[in-house]
Amino acid sequence: MHIKIENLNKIYKGGSYAVNNLNLEIPNGMFGLLGPNGAGKSTLMRILVTLMKPTSGKVYFNDLELSKNRREIRSMLGYLPQDFSFFSKLKTYEFLDYTARLAGMKNGALRRTAVDQMLEEVGLFEARDRNANKLSGGMKRRLGIAQALINDPQIIIVDEPTTGLDPEERIRFRNLLSTISTRDVIIILSTHIVGDISSTCDNMALLNTGKLAFAGSPEQLVKEAEGNVWQIEATEKEYLEINEKYPVISTIPIDGGWEVQVVSPEIDGYHGKQIAPNLEHAYVHFMENKLNQWSNA
Numbered sequence: 001m002h003i004k005i006e007n008l009n010k011i012y013k014g015g016s017y018a019v020n021n022l023n024l025e026i027p028n029g030m031f032g033l034l035g036p037n038g039a040g041k042s043t044l045m046r047i048l049v050t051l052m053k054p055t056s057g058k059v060y061f062n063d064l065e066l067s068k069n070r071r072e073i074r075s076m077l078g079y080l081p082q083d084f085s086f087f088s089k090l091k092t093y094e095f096l097d098y099t100a101r102l103a104g105m106k107n108g109a110l111r112r113t114a115v116d117q118m119l120e121e122v123g124l125f126e127a128r129d130r131n132a133n134k135l136s137g138g139m140k141r142r143l144g145i146a147q148a149l150i151n152d153p154q155i156i157i158v159d160e161p162t163t164g165l166d167p168e169e170r171i172r173f174r175n176l177l178s179t180i181s182t183r184d185v186i187i188i189l190s191t192h193i194v195g196d197i198s199s200t201c202d203n204m205a206l207l208n209t210g211k212l213a214f215a216g217s218p219e220q221l222v223k224e225a226e227g228n229v230w231q232i233e234a235t236e237k238e239y240l241e242i243n244e245k246y247p248v249i250s251t252i253p254i255d256g257g258w259e260v261q262v263v264s265p266e267i268d269g270y271h272g273k274q275i276a277p278n279l280e281h282a283y284v285h286f287m288e289n290k291l292n293q294w295s296n297a
C-alpha cells in the first residue's frame, strides 16, 4: 500500500487554508504526522478517511484516486478519530460486536471469534462485560483502536490517540501500534506529542499552518538540528536572560544556578557546550529557527 497526496488544498468558509498545497508520499509502516495545534492534521485525516472533500488536489491509494473511488477506499480504512466516543449503554464486547456488524461482518460465529481475538489483542478481554463508558481513558482508546482494526484494514488512521493518557497507557498504546505496523499496513499517526513519533515511526511529516515543513525519517529531522542544541551552565541572572532569548527545552538545578538546554545556532558567550539533538530538540529547532527564517525571508 502506498498513499500519494498531490497539490492538496482545503479552504474553509472564510477563506483560510487548513491544508495548503500539500504534496506528500506515505509508504507502508508507521507514519507520523506532527504539528502544533491548528496545523491542519485533523483536516488532512478527515480528507483521507473520506469524511471531508478537499477544495482541490488529488489523493491516490495505490492506483485508486480518492474522489472517484470513495466507497472502495472506505472499505480499506480503519479510523480512530480524536473525539472518539461510545454508545453509553453498550458493554465493551457489545460495542465491538456492533462495529463489526457495521463493518459488514454478517456471519455471527465468525464475528464472535473476530471480536474475541481483537479484545485479546488490545488487552481488553477481561473487561469484555464492563460498560464501555465506564472504562478508563486508556482502555477506551484501546477499544477505539479495536473498532478501527476489526475489519482488517490496510490503512489505519489515528488522530491524537495518546492525548490525556498517563505515561504507562501512552507506552502501552504506542507498543500496540508498533505491533500492528509490522503487518502489511500503513498506520498514520497524527499527534502534537513528539515522543509518540520518536519511539514508533519510520517516516514522518511536519505540518505547520497547513503547509508541509518537513518530510523524511525522524533521524533526518534530528540530523538537521545538529550544531543547534546547547547545554549551558547559567547563574540565576543568566538563566532569566536565556529564557527570554532562546527556546529552553529543559532546566535542571545545579550548584550556584541552572543547567539549561536551549535550541539555537549560537549562545552569545554563555558558558556551554553543544550536545547531540533528539527529536524534541529537532522539532523545536524547526519550528523556532527554520520556519521563522523562511517566514522572515
Ligand SMILES: Nc1ncnc2c1ncn2[C@@H]1O[C@H](COP(=O)(O)OP(=O)(O)OP(=O)(O)O)[C@@H](O)[C@H]1O
Pocket: 012, 013, 017, 018, 035, 036, 037, 038, 039, 040, 041, 042, 043, 044, 192
Ligand atoms: N470546520 C472548520 N471551519 C473553519 N475553520 C476550521 C474548521 N476546522 C478547522 N478549522 C481551522 O483550520 C485550521 C486547521 O485545523 P485542524 O483541526 O485541521 O488542525 P490540527 O492540526 O488538527 O489541530 P488540533 O490538534 O488543534 O486539532 C485551524 O486554523 C482551524 O481553526
